[in-house]
């Protein structure tokens with residue numbers, strides 16, 4: 001198996017969050033994308049870690065057991081004007097979200113969120129801050145994705161994808177040949193607390209294949225008993 005290309009070479013991210021399921025969800029996803037991840041489960045240890053090391057990005061939960069998330073945000077920003085800060089907020093925390101942006105946070109995501117949604121925010125924020133990161137344009141097999149503008153072209157012709165279809169195709173194209181299980185795709189695209197059936201993945205893959213002209217299922221392969229993978233190479237031995 002070829003070495004996977006890491007998308008965020010040597011970007012350091014600090015997660016300050018007290019909910020274990022979200023910590024794991026973030027830790028696994030971010031590490032897979034090539035981030036160096038540090039975790040703090042409360043505000044004070046978050047600030048301690050932050051002051052001990054240089055981070056490119058902080059993902060900060062606003063509801064923490066000890067320190068107020070807004071206070072942490074203020075301290076992070078005054079300690080480092082360059083670090084990217086993304087807040088994790090609950091639906092009811094709208095005033096805090098606005099206060100957080102006023103205190104220097106770059107963006108926020110509202111729980112529940114999907115990993116791809118967070119990753120899109122991270123990409124946008126790091127791009128604005130001029131951080132080393134992966135290309136906004138991804139190409140494979142006559143398909144060109146522009147992840148900054150969310151445009152898709154196949155052989156130069158525009159294709160209309162829904163946000164979920166786009167996220168699926170982007171994930172596949174950034175990780176060619178990797179087999180994704182339905183559960184992984186659900187986790188990544190639909191979110192860690194999606195309550196529906198894994199059939200939703202099959203339905204979206206079906207639509208995506210139709211739209212990119214892959215009715216023969218040679219680009220997006222079904223790996224029976226496993227899941228799906230994207231295989232842009234023509235001389236693929238498994239073809």
Ligand code: CA
Pocket residue numbers: 017018019061062063064
């Ligand atoms: Ca919390």
